[in-house]
Amino acid sequence: MSVLDTPNPRRAESAGQRETAEQGKRPASTRRAPRGGSRSSPLDRTGTGTRIVILVVLVLALLWTLVPLVWMVLSSFKPATAITSAEPSWSFTPTGEHYAGLFTGGNELIPYLWHSVAAAGLSAVLSVVLGAPAGYGLARSEMRGKRHLSFWIISTRMAPIAAVVLPLFLMFRQVGLIDTIPGLVLAYMTFNLPFAIWLLSSFFSDLPPALEESALVEGCTRWQAFRHVALPLTKPGLVTTFVLCLVFAWNDYAFALVFSGPDSQTLPIAASQLVTQAGIDWGQLCAIGTFVVVPMMLAGLAVRRWLVTGLTLGAVTGE
Amino acid sequence: MNASEDVREPLKRRRNGAASRHVGFTGRMMLPGIVPLAALTVLPFLTIVVMSFSDVRLLGGMRLDFAGLKNWGRFFTDPDMGWFWLRTAGYFALTLGLEMVLGVVLALCVWRLVRGRNLVLSLLLLPMFVAPVIVGLLGRFLTDPTFGLYTWLLERIGYDGDLLGDTFTAFAAVVAMDVWEWTPLIALITLAGLSAVPPTLREAAALDGAGRWQTLRHIVLPSISNVLLVALLIRAMDAIRYFDIIWVTTNGGPANATKIVPVRLYETAFRFFDFGYAAVVGLAMLFASIVVARLFVRMLDRKGLAR
Numbered sequence: 001m002s003v004l005d006t007p008n009p010r011r012a013e014s015a016g017q018r019e020t021a022e023q024g025k026r027p028a029s030t031r032r033a034p035r036g037g038s039r040s041s042p043l044d045r046t047g048t049g050t051r052i053v054i055l056v057v058l059v060l061a062l063l064w065t066l067v068p069l070v071w072m073v074l075s076s077f078k079p080a081t082a083i084t085s086a087e088p089s090w091s092f093t094p095t096g097e098h099y100a101g102l103f104t105g106g107n108e109l110i111p112y113l114w115h116s117v118a119a120a121g122l123s124a125v126l127s128v129v130l131g132a133p134a135g136y137g138l139a140r141s142e143m144r145g146k147r148h149l150s151f152w153i154i155s156t157r158m159a160p161i162a163a164v165v166l167p168l169f170l171m172f173r174q175v176g177l178i179d180t181i182p183g184l185v186l187a188y189m190t191f192n193l194p195f196a197i198w199l200l201s202s203f204f205s206d207l208p209p210a211l212e213e214s215a216l217v218e219g220c221t222r223w224q225a226f227r228h229v230a231l232p233l234t235k236p237g238l239v240t241t242f243v244l245c246l247v248f249a250w251n252d253y254a255f256a257l258v259f260s261g262p263d264s265q266t267l268p269i270a271a272s273q274l275v276t277q278a279g280i281d282w283g284q285l286c287a288i289g290t291f292v293v294v295p296m297m298l299a300g301l302a303v304r305r306w307l308v309t310g311l312t313l314g315a316v317t318g319e
Numbered sequence: 320m321n322a323s324e325d326v327r328e329p330l331k332r333r334r335n336g337a338a339s340r341h342v343g344f345t346g347r348m349m350l351p352g353i354v355p356l357a358a359l360t361v362l363p364f365l366t367i368v369v370m371s372f373s374d375v376r377l378l379g380g381m382r383l384d385f386a387g388l389k390n391w392g393r394f395f396t397d398p399d400m401g402w403f404w405l406r407t408a409g410y411f412a413l414t415l416g417l418e419m420v421l422g423v424v425l426a427l428c429v430w431r432l433v434r435g436r437n438l439v440l441s442l443l444l445l446p447m448f449v450a451p452v453i454v455g456l457l458g459r460f461l462t463d464p465t466f467g468l469y470t471w472l473l474e475r476i477g478y479d480g481d482l483l484g485d486t487f488t489a490f491a492a493v494v495a496m497d498v499w500e501w502t503p504l505i506a507l508i509t510l511a512g513l514s515a516v517p518p519t520l521r522e523a524a525a526l527d528g529a530g531r532w533q534t535l536r537h538i539v540l541p542s543i544s545n546v547l548l549v550a551l552l553i554r555a556m557d558a559i560r561y562f563d564i565i566w567v568t569t570n571g572g573p574a575n576a577t578k579i580v581p582v583r584l585y586e587t588a589f590r591f592f593d594f595g596y597a598a599v600v601g602l603a604m605l606f607a608s609i610v611v612a613r614l615f616v617r618m619l620d621r622k623g624l625a626r
Contacts, residue, residue: 050531051431054428054431054432057425058432062439062442062443064499065442066445067468068457068461068499071461072460075460083466084466085466086466087471088471130355133349133352134348134351134352136345137346137347137348137349141349143346147616149353151612151613151616153356154616155608155609155613156356158556158560158608158609158612159360159605159608160581160604160605160607161560162581162600162601163601163602164363166367166594166601167364167366167370168363170366170370170375170381171362189355190363193352193359194356196352197356222344223344250450251448251449251451251452253450253566254561254566254585258589268450268452268453271452271453272567275459275567280459282463285456285460289457292450296448296449297445299448300447304440307444308507308508311504311553312508313553315549315619316508316512316546316550317511
């Protein structure tokens with residue numbers, strides 16, 4: 001459901017459309033039809049002046065957005081002298097030395113990588129596995145106090161990290177979870193689990209209950225109706241939730257800074273450790289940055305269609 | 320009401336089937352998620368409340384000594400604290416304001432784009448997925464006084480100071496980094512709102528003789544105002560959470576210019592090991608974020624979307 005006053009065709013369609021999706025994807029053009037139609041109307045004939053302004057804004061925005069990223073990736077392939085030259089150098093002989101340097105010598109990136117994958121991956125999997133039934137329960141529940149429960153869930157998601165880190169640090173110290181992967185996973189669950197519950201409940205409430213009701217009439221138990229009807233229809237929701245949980249945990253620095261040690265440090269920590277009193281190895285930093293950033297960009301763009309729903313916790317739906 | 324009715328009441332409810340089994344099922348479904356969440360949030364919350372009334376000692380075995388209202392008293396009388404909150408408010412107002420304005424402008428432009436829209440949008444979204452710590456480190460790289468690309472560019476246009484070394488420019492730089500990362504989010508949400516504005520609405524306005532600017536001002540923007548509010552609240556809730564960029568760029572400096580409350584809290588706890596006082600600051604931040612979350616939920620409620 002959307003906060004928009006207008007009905008949202010995409011979303012209304014999506015539940016029913018998913019079944020037809022197997023028989024053949026509806027051509028994108030039919031879905032876009034209304035937008036294409038509106039463009040032919042006279043008011044959309046954008047004047048040349050406006051068009052130039054729009055182009056200029058977009059070019060500036062693209063430069064502002066992409067230059068740092070491109071510069072980072074370029075620098076990760078530059079020889080050290082080209083990186084620290086006073087004049088920015090655009091032509092250079094590419095080298096893989098910084099990437100190689102991350103895995104040899106004093107630096108051994110593999111453990112960091114493994115910690116990142118384990119902590120972020122596990123917390124994302126657990127969040128979805130626990131969040132899916134909980135989100136479904138929340139969506140279909142008619143109990144009193146449901147609003148309070150919802151509010152509690154969202155406020156745990158939004159709690160400032162700094163405020164959560166403090167008590168968790170004492171608790172983890174007490175039970176020996178500092179510098180362990182389970183400790184990090186638990187820490188990430190403090191924001192990923194409420195996120196998953198809330199977001200999945202919003203995906204589930206968009207499913208018409210009639211589908212599950214007819215499954216019940218056919219003799220399914222409620223669990224079977226959830227497992228075999230609701231769950232498959234919410235696949236995009238599950239994937240989106242998983243990806244976003246993964247991104248949040250993978251990108252975390254504040255928790256890892258406090259809870260991790262030599263046995264659990266993650267990639268963002270590895271990146272920040274390249275900043276030393278003696279100076280910064282920018283080549284390696286750019287390499288590590290590329291390493292951290294690229295997988296999450298790919299994952300994020302893979303779920304772009306559901307990104308708005310995901311990032312607004314289901315409050316806005318759309319493209 | 321007499322006792323026997325009290326006894327019969329739950330029985331009756333149990334007997335009238337569907338409704339109660341319904342609650343039972345959804346309740347059971349929620350348990351595996353809600354119970355760990357409760358353990359992960361209620362326990363820390365109680366702990367932080369206790370901490371705020373204690374002197375926390377870490378060395379030689381952890382100990383919490385009751386300190387009464389000492390930490391709280393300090394919080395309300397510390398003159399520096401007021402400045403940190405003011406600076407935080409300024410930082411939020413500036414980042415959120417810039418992100419909202421730029422995000423909406425960007426969304427309006429992308430909306431008008433006919434060809435290459437998906438590609439442009441995808442490229443514009445990339446910063447959102449960059450770990451904030453990388454954003455900060457990359458920012459340092461670009462503004463390095465001797466070989467930073469942006470330092471070089473700024474020198475071309477006549478500025479040759481140390482960006483992160485001067486109080487004013489350091490503040491501007493961390494704001495810019497936050498804006499770089501999160502403007503795309505606002506643009507994305509706004510674009511979703513714009514795509515849902517029915518074309519007929521704009522056509523009607525055009526038929527009534529409304530100009531382009533008038534249509535935008537009186538038709539388009541009002542019809543996406545709810546979406547804009549969601550964008551603002553979502554961003555506000557996240558802004559309270561993150562501080563990684565500042566932590567790895569300026570660390571609160573120079574001369575406290577970028578020391579917003581979360582940075583101050585980290586410093587208090589993990590550099591000065593004053594956990595009791597940090598707990599009070601943490602509770603105050605928690606309160607602030609709950610107010611924003613409340614607005615968010617209230618807004619969903621008003622639209623009849625309470626879940």
